[in-house]
Amino acid sequence: MFKHSQLESVKASLAHPAHAAMPLHARIQRAIRQLILDGALGAGKPLPASRALAKSLGVSRDTIEAAYAQLHAEGFIDRRVGSGSFVAQITDFSAGRHITRRDTCPRNQAPSLSKRGAAMFRDGGVAETLSPRPFAHGVPETRSFPLALWERLERQVLKETGTQALLHGDPQGAEPLRRAIADHVNLERGARATADRVLVLTSSQQAMALCATVLLDPGERIFIEDPAYYGARKAFNAAGLDCIPIRVDRQGIVVDDILAAPRKAKAAFLTPSHQFPTGATLSLDRRLALIEWAARHQAWIIEDDYDSEFRYAGKPTACVQGLDPHDRTIYVGTFTKALFPGLRIGYVVLPHQLVKPMTVARTLLDGHTASLTQLTLARFMEAGHFGAHVRAMRSLYTERLDVLTTLVRRHLSDFIEPQVPIGGLQMPCVLTCDLPEQAVVDAAKRVEIALLGLSTLHAGAGGKPGFLMGFAAYTPYEIERAVRKLAHALQEASQRNGLSASSPKAVL
Structure with a gap:
């Protein structure tokens, strides 16, 4: 017979809210099983x-019979005709061998991870904005996306492919989409791509992780812009690479520093068309020197x-890959910025000799990108809808950038100086007041405004303090309201820090 405490433990399990969805017999079976695992019911004890x-x-x-039957099936109890039910003779849970609380890992104790796992956990991963707040960077306008058109194209694909679209797909990517991507980058970015050189992935982040693990060994050196996109730096750090920061000026990454480096590197990572976060465009002479x-x-x-589709001033420069006659450039692109983040489709244009190794390596990660989504996107591009959407968004973003620039200069001139970009989805701003960068970011967060501090994008100390202001996903009304809130928050932060910033021109 159960002791009083054991019976109360079973009753508590029956009444626990977390078990409310479970059948009664499953709750009882679970409670008795736990008593056995904890050693409260020793081997041979009668039930x-x-x-x-x-x-x-x-x-x-x-x-009760259903609960006992399940315990018997799992090997926790023995049932003897005419004698009853008994805890089975299980060595690991017999007297002196049962699991106790001190044998388990406390919740607040650090888990035992590999060096790579610890590095990934320590870096904090890449946190995407689930519900964008002004001025979250890198977020496109999604509320005006032509969903009805997308759904119609998806239905067409399903009607034509039937259940074939539900099966495993080509790990390199659906051929129609690879062909559409090659046509797009050749026409719009001056690339030298063919469908057989395109590898479709889930994101540019996956592309960088693949490059880091397939092309370099742990400890090998890679040159990387400073400041740089945090997702790239974290992907390379997680792979155990030695990231060598190379400074950036108004003409992009300083290639002379690469040429003069005393120790060579096996790769260089850069955002030449629209440097993240400064917005600089890599000059032609530096592109050729890098090649x-x-x-x-x-x-x-x-x-x-990453966001070359959106340029608001001047003519776009041909991508490095299109200028490289030696086939040493890996071109990374994504549809996250041009269409919508939930699409989860990125791609790389690879040198011929890397296509098979990269495709095989990709199969170890996630196998393939969803076939239905790929085929729908291919049709969206082939019919000219992608180009039309990009042109519409380019016009919309130009207007929103103008609105943000005007409002920042009107209401935040006591605190920041905007660095108006020629493209992209965010505007860098340099602090001109004495407030620390983190104090500005924290003040904005308190009023539900998201700012990315520029110092977090640098490899070390240096660089002007400031932040990025995303503008693409927010209407002029939302931008104005958020700028006013930010001005008020920064004025309050100045007063708390005992600074003498002028009263902001905006009030809530």
Whole structure:
């Protein structure tokens, strides 16, 4: 028979809100199993007769029989005709061997991770904005996306492919989409791509992780812009690479520093068309010098062209990949910024010799990108809808950037100086007041405004303090309201810090 405490433990399990969705017999079976695992019911101990336990718990005898039957099937108890039910002779849970609380890992104790796992956990991963707040960076306008058109194209794909679209897909990507991507980057970015050189992935982040693990060994060096996109730096750090920061000026990454480096690197990562976060465009002479460096040292250039579709001033510069006659450039693109983040489709244009190794490596990660989504996107591009959407968004974003620039200069001139970009989805701002960067970010957070501090994008100390202000996803009304809130928050932060900033021109 159960002791009083054991019976109360079973009753508590029956009444626990977390178990409310479970059948009664499953709750009882779970509670008795836990008593055995904890050693409270030792091997060979008899269990109450089903009729007696049913009466004690206020349930039917059939419920107890169902619980006992499951415990017996799992090997926790033995049932003997005419003798009853007994805890089975399980070595690991017999007297002196049961699991106790001190044997388990306390919740606040750090888990035992590999060096790579610890590095990934320590870096904090890449946190995406689930519900964007002004001025979250890198978020496109999604409320005006042509959903009805997308749904119609998806239905067409399903009608034509049937259940074929529900099966495993080509790990390199659906051929129609690879062909559409090649046509797009050749026409719009001056690339040298063919469908057989395109590898479709879930994101540019996956592309960088693949490059880091397939092309370089732990401890090998990679040159990386400073400041740089945090997702790239974290992907390379997680792979155990030695990231060598290379400064950025108004003409992009300083290639002379790469050429003069005393120790060579096996790769260089950069955002030449629209440097993140400064917005600089890599000059042509530096592009050509970088290409020659890669050829001479048999190094790789990883070119992230993350938001090249959106340029608001001047003519776009051809991508590095299109200028590289030596085939040492890996071109990374994504549809996250041009369409919507939930699409989860990115791609790389690879040198011929890397297509098979990268495709095989990709199969170890997630196998393939969803076929239905790929085929729908291919049709969206082939019919000209992608180009039309990009043109519409480019016009919309130009207007929103103008609105943000005007409002920042009107209401935040006591605190920041905007660095108006020629493209992209966010505007860098440099602090001109004495407030620390983190104090500004914290003040904004208190009024539900998201700012990304520029110092977090630098490899070390240095660089002007400031932040990024995303503008693409927010209407002029939302931008104005958020700018006013930010001005008020920064004025309050100045007063708390005893600074003499002028009263902001905006009030709530």
